[in-house]
Structure formats: structure tokens, C-alpha cells
Amino acid sequence: MKSTLKVGHRGAKGYISENTLPSIQKALDLNVDGIEIDVHLCASGELVVFHDFTLDRMTNGTGEIGKQTLSQLQNLLVDGKYKIPTLTEVLDLIHAKCLLNIELKGEKTALPTVKLLHQYFDKGTWTYNNVLISSFQRKELEAVYNFDERMSLGVLTKASVNASIRFAKTINAVAIHPNFALLSKNNVKEAQDEGFKVNAWTVNDFESIERIKSYGVDAIISDFPDRI
Ligand code: G3P
Ligand code: CA
Helix, strand or coil: CCCCEEEEECCCCCCCCCCCHHHHHHHHHCCCCEEEEEEEECCCCCEEECCCCECCCCECCCCEHHHCCHHHHHCCCECCCECCCEHHHHHHHHCCCCEEEEEECCCCCHHHHHHHHHHHHHHCCCCHHHEEEEECCHHHHHHHHHHCCCCEEEEEECCCHHHHHHHHHHCCCCEEEEEHHHCCHHHHHHHHHCCCEEEEECCCCHHHHHHHHHCCCCEEEECCHHHC
16 A cells, blocks of 8 residues: 555644644654645734634634734634744744645635745745645635646545546646545545545544545545554
8 A cells, every 4th residue: 555645634633732833843743744734814914824714712812813913813822822823933833844735714815825935935945845735715726826836736625526626627736635524445546547636634533544545545634643
């Protein structure tokens, strides 16, 4: 069986609060091949790493993350003890030691993300090979493709492998990112025969990890990446 890349979900969400610098450091300590994070654009224009559209579940704040400035967000605590990081802080921490899968979660994240990455590419540590941009939002993926065709793209889906492949072709994506419940050995092979990597999420229990690995997927995104 070919080796499956292990990718930490929101850092290493199973061990330390999601999308925080300590969670990302934990994933690095677990020797992951990649780390997945979520980004939103905040009201003062910076990219912040956070999953939900609202602050209520994970922080002591409330309301939409996109309506708060960075300084307002920096006064909040995630799970009572962690700061909400910026994408810049995450890029500095990972320092291209593994693949970074940036999920464009919020609207209007595409261009600022690519522009920030260009600054890092110019500095020389990060390269196009170290970054994979994914999203459920087709508009954001199209915006990346129209701005910089060299960015590697992954099409997220929780609905249909076939539909994601059809769309992936229109933006020259390199991968599809299906919820693992959508997968079978056959559709993984079909996607790969069409030239796409298949990166499955979010696979956490040992039995499911073994089953999805047996389908020959290229990567598994897991809260417990050391289980892969
Ligand atoms: O990128 C894979 C996975 O993170 C997508 O779903 O809701 O965990 O961001 P979600
Ligand atoms: Ca995500």
C-alpha cells in the first residue's frame, strides 16, 4: 500500500484547541506531513486563523469574526487561554517545515491570502510547493486561480465527488478534498485516474483511518494525525 500523507486538522485539534499556535506546534511535534488551518478576513484587513464565522463557540467574545478588528480579536481568548493567531504568525511558526493547507473559510480571503503568500515566496523560505489552498467556496477558489494560476488548489466537498471533479477541472485544481463519508475504493481511483490527488477529511478513529487508507487516498486530514 502506498504511503498516505498525514495532515493535522486545524493544527492538532484532538490534542490542543483548534487553529491556535500551540495546536500547530503540537502537529509539528507529531511530525506531520501537512497542517490544515482555516482563515477569515477581519475588519481591519488582516487574515486570522479561525474556523467558525462567529466567535461564540470558541472564545469569550460574540458575533461575527469578520466584523471585529485585529486588536479586538487579540483581546479574546480561545478556550480561555489561547490567542487567535494571524496567518502571518502561522506562516512564521511553520516556516515551511511541512505542507500548509490553507482553507479559505471566510469571504474575500482569496486575494489577501495569495498576496501575503507572495511576500513569503519573495523572502525565499516558502515556495509554491509548500502551500495548498482549499475551499468550499468556489468564488474564492476561482479568485485565486484568476489571480495566480501557479497556486495549488483543492476543491472541498461534503456533497459529491463527481461535482467536485467537474469544478476542479475548471480551475486546474490539483486535488479534491472530500468528506471521507463520500469515498469508496472506486471513486478514489476514478478521481486519481483523472489526475487529482484525493485528500480525505476528517478521519479520526483507527478503524476509519485504516479503511480510508486502504482506498489509496493521497492524504488524510485528522484531528489525531499521529494515528494515520
Ligand atoms: O479542510 C478539511 C476540513 O477542515 C473541512 O471542514 O468544517 O473542518 O473546516 P471544516
Ligand atoms: Ca477546515
